[in-house]
Amino acid sequence: MKNLKIVSLGACLVLMLSLLLFTSCSNDDSADAYTGAPVIESVMPSGYNADGSLKPLEPTKLVDPKNYYVIHGKGFLTATKVYFNDYDTYFRSTFVTDTDIIILVDENTPFANASNKLRVVTSRGTAEYDLMVAPPVPTFSGFNSINCEEGDEVTIKGKYFLDPVVTLAKTATEPEVPVEVVSSTLEEVVVKIPANANHRYLTVSNISGTAVSKEAIGTALYDDKLYGMQWGGPWAGKGVNFDFDGDSYQGEKSWQWEFAAWDGGNWGFNVDMTPYKAFRIAVKGAKNGQVNFSLNGGPNYVIPVTTAWVYIEIPLDKLGNPSTLSMITFQESNSDGGNTVLFDDLGFVLK
Structure with a gap:
């Protein structure tokens, strides 16, 4: 908590120093206050970078949501509204002088199909400035x-x-x-x-x-369909649907398995495991539980099952370090009468 207070205090000091700096730099020797329509001359970042260094007060034409900026110009003292891409953006009156407004760009500011304009509305008129709002990182x-x-x-x-x-x-x-x-x-x-x-x-x-x-291209074992299966099936002979289109983790379909209690199955393949370091899988169940999993009949790995999709990467050293994949085995192991489990995005993780 103490560190948070220190950071917050520091950020506030930087903002106020920015405001004072530009106020002092912008004032001329005239005793007459500016009384015309507002003018936006520049927009500059304010505050800290992620590494703790101060952001340079340099003009920009691109702003990032959730960051502070200094709107610099004149005629702002009676500002009533600020809009980024026509989005009404909150600002504190204590962060406003006649020449500067320090403002946080709202995270909900639109960035696509937008006006690419900053507008400051005052009692003496409106100022516009060409400015883009950056989208979040994809x-x-x-x-x-x-x-x-x-x-x-x-x-x-x-x-x-x-x-x-x-x-x-x-x-x-x-x-x-x-x-x-x-x-x-x-x-x-x-x-x-x-x-x-x-x-x-x-x-x-x-x-x-x-x-x-x-995922890397070409590393799927199941992606809307099962690839390279040579033999196999569920021990009970039923319950498996490779084309379930009611839910998926990735793609359009998933592998649905209506497990009876302690039911399972084996599936045969022939895959060179040399390029890989882990087996990946996404799992979701009708109820919480678990599924036993192994490669080539090797060490058992217990996959936890919840009612939400969970993506797991299992290191091959926990599965016996196979050089070739010849068989995968699943077995429902809830001890409570079975479960309906969805599997998706089965495949391999490159070294």
Whole structure:
């Protein structure tokens, strides 16, 4: 609590010093106060960077929500409203002088299809200024299909995809590769996969930052369908639906299994595990419980099941460090009569 008070006090001091600085710099020798319509001359960041350093008081044409800025000009003393992209933004009258307003850009300020204008309304008129509001850093919730190939159109889902730039992420041995954007909205981007994309992660960038996919291309065991299964099934011979479209963690479908008490099943594959360090899976149940899981009949790993989707990465050293995947085994182990469990995004995590 003491540290919080110190930080808050420091931030307030920086804001007030900024205000005093620009007030003193802007006042001329004239005793007459400015009485004309307001004028916005510049907008500058105020406060601290993430590393604790002071932000430079330099003019900008791009502001980030949830950050403080100094609106510099003249004629602000009677300010009644401030709008960023027509969004009515709260400000403290104690942070206003005739030449400066210190204001926090609201996190709900619109950034897409907006006016790109700052407006200050006073009793003597309104001032306008060309200014963009940055979107938040994008979020990347998934892409489908994960096992895509050259020329496939893939849909990326997430948020804040304003004018997105998509790439195959840089690796230790390969450079970043641009990916063609076919179409985009704020929450979906459709791209065309280039050549040599296997085992590469996708990135989506906007002017604020970059998001990277959790999954690498070509690493799915289940992504709306089960890949590479050679044999197998549930021990009870029923209860499995690979095409369940009522809920999913990623993509459009999930693997639904209506487990009887202690029921399970084995599924056969032939996968080289050399490139991987972990097995990934997302799980959700009709009720809380657990499922036993193993690779190639090796060590048992208990997967917790809750009524919300939970994404898990299981290190291969907890599953016997197999060099080849030949079999996966699931067994319901609630000890309370069974459960209905959804599985999704089964696959592998690259080293």
